[in-house]
Amino acid sequence: MELKLYDTLTREKRVFTPIDRSRVRMYVCGPTVYDFAHIGNARPVIVFDVLYRLLRHVYGEANVTYVRNITDVDDKINARAARDFPGLPLNEAIRKVTETTERQFHADVDALGCLRPTVEPRATEFVLPRADGKADMVTLIRQLIARGHAYEANGEVLFDTTSMPDYGALSGRKLEDQLAGARVAVDAHKKNPSDFVLWKQSAADEPGWDSPWGRGRPGWHIECSAMSAAYLGDVFDIHGGGLDLIFPHHENEIAQSRCAHGTPVMANFWMHNGFLQVEGEKMSKSLGNFFTINELLADWPGEVLRFNMLRTHYRQPIDWTVKGLEESWKTLDDWYWVAGDAAGGSVPAAVLEALGDDLNTHQMITVLHGIRNLAQAGNNKARGDLASSLRWLGFLRESAAQWAARRQTGAGIDTAKVQALIDARTAARAAKDFAESDRIRDELAAMGVVLKDSKGGTTWEVAR
Ligand SMILES: [Zn+2]
Numbered sequence: 206m207e208l209k210l211y212d213t214l215t216r217e218k219r220v221f222t223p224i225d226r227s228r229v230r231m232y233v234c235g236p237t238v239y240d241f242a243h244i245g246n247a248r249p250v251i252v253f254d255v256l257y258r259l260l261r262h263v264y265g266e267a268n269v270t271y272v273r274n275i276t277d278v279d280d281k282i283n284a285r286a287a288r289d290f291p292g293l294p295l296n297e298a299i300r301k302v303t304e305t306t307e308r309q310f311h312a313d314v315d316a317l318g319c320l321r322p323t324v325e326p327r328a329t330e331f332v333l334p335r336a337d338g339k340a341d342m343v344t345l346i347r348q349l350i351a352r353g354h355a356y357e358a359n360g361e362v363l364f365d366t367t368s369m370p371d372y373g374a375l376s377g378r379k380l381e382d383q384l385a386g387a388r389v390a391v392d393a394h395k396k397n398p399s400d401f402v403l404w405k406q407s408a409a410d411e412p413g414w415d416s417p418w419g420r421g422r423p424g425w426h427i428e429c430s431a432m433s434a435a436y437l438g439d440v441f442d443i444h445g446g447g448l449d450l451i452f453p454h455h456e457n458e459i460a461q462s463r464c465a466h467g468t469p470v471m472a473n474f475w476m477h478n479g480f481l482q483v484e485g486e487k488m489s490k491s492l493g494n495f496f497t498i499n500e501l502l503a504d505w506p507g508e509v510l511r512f513n514m515l516r517t518h519y520r521q522p523i524d525w526t527v528k529g530l531e532e533s534w535k536t537l538d539d540w541y542w543v544a545g546d547a548a549g550g551s552v553p554a555a556v557l558e559a560l561g562d563d564l565n566t567h568q569m570i571t572v573l574h575g576i577r578n579l580a581q582a583g584n585n586k587a588r589g590d591l592a593s594s595l596r597w598l599g600f601l602r603e604s605a606a607q608w609a610a611r612r613q614t615g616a617g618i619d620t621a622k623v624q625a626l627i628d629a630r631t632a633a634r635a636a637k638d639f640a641e642s643d644r645i646r647d648e649l650a651a652m653g654v655v656l657k658d659s660k661g662g663t664t665w666e667v668a669r
Contacts, residue, residue, distance in 0.1 A: 206263060206554070208561045210443070211520060213451065213475040214375050218563050221474065223442050229260050229269045230441035232433040232472070234450055235325065237276040238306035239285045241497035242313055244510070244525060245447075245481040245488060251511055252478045252519040252564065253445045254319040258597065259560050262552070271322040272436045274429060277303040277329050278422055283411060295410060303327075313498040316507035318599030324436050328428040331435060332414045340434035342423045343416050345465045346403045354464040355403055359394035362404040362418055367397050369460050375475060376452035401457050403427050426457035433471075434462065444472035448479055478519045484526050496525075506611055508600050509534045515566040515598075538612060540573075540595060543580050543588065545605030550589020552597050612667055623654055627663050630656075 208221040223229040233253045236242055253271075260269045282302055283295070290298035311321075331341050346362055349355035354368045366372045366380060373380050380399060402424040407413030413420040433441065439462070446455060455475065462471040483494040501510055513533040517523040553576065559569035573594060579587035595601045603611070610620060626645050633641040646656060653668045 230437040231443040234446040235273040239282040273322040360406040430461040439466040544591040547592035550593040
């Protein structure tokens, strides 16, 4: 099949051809582990999980390497550690914050149906030269200095943006504009206002590593340059992340990696997912519409959150609404009902073609609805294909019965009481006490429960 992807750098959708079909390589910027991830953070995780699944399908599971880093050194982490564990030595407090948050992040994205990446390197393990010889931040910075792309000033090491003629190509920001618009006085030790930090000094109470430039810690951007090179090499296939990372983070990753390695590109495709807003507004703590993945999982199944995310094409802005979530849940109810326990089948070409068109999940869902209709009309092959497709995409992770029970719990219905009433009604019917049987049915209807009688017994679902 042909796979086309949109590349932010060249601003075109073009055919994806891996550098090496037996080693397809993707890097996606991962979480900074100081707090619960919010639903906006879930978008790239889900989008690139779908791409990962597609790449594995096309090139073979063993031939795709997906790296997503964990940023465990950051001033926000230090602040959180000091706040939450004031009695502990800083390094111990930091470890508590990062380990707890990392565990939480994994629990959240597992619930969203995302596969674990091939490798999840932690930034702190790539600061100093390593015994295994993999790329590290200090060595990259030394290379940048040696090649004339970085300089030391005021205890910092800075990247000299004027040393790279096409700096700014990803974001389309021209260096002259950045120079003209900046307030030079703020950072007098910088040669140019757009120069950025590769290494900075650490105070005694801040985490630090001994380096050729004194005890300090890396800037944020250099960690992704080091970890991508460590696992994927100097040039690889796909680099992903949210739109908000284009500038400065990805721009600076490109500058560091290309200038340190002397390569014309860092990655062949730069992919960015669009923004997420909530009920038509920018998500913010002050507006009270800020939701963590964890909070949403208390009210909605992970599969509903995942499906809701995929209804919008990844490059479009997404408006996250309760109405949309309810629609997503209804669709999944229907698909579980039609195909939840179906076996056999395969992923149809039309599903793959939709995804192959720059991950057109919106179109893919339309295709799935068509397959659903065939299945509902009695086509067993379609039923198997629907189930296969959904499972391959990270859905149908429960049995149809488990899913229905979850829905009932979600609707605030006491499932044990419902079952007791159904049993009483079955007994009444067996005794031909139809008045009592009807009364119980009405009582259940008042609870929002609809009964379905069949030869196999009575099942129930929540009234819609
Ligand atoms: Zn990054």
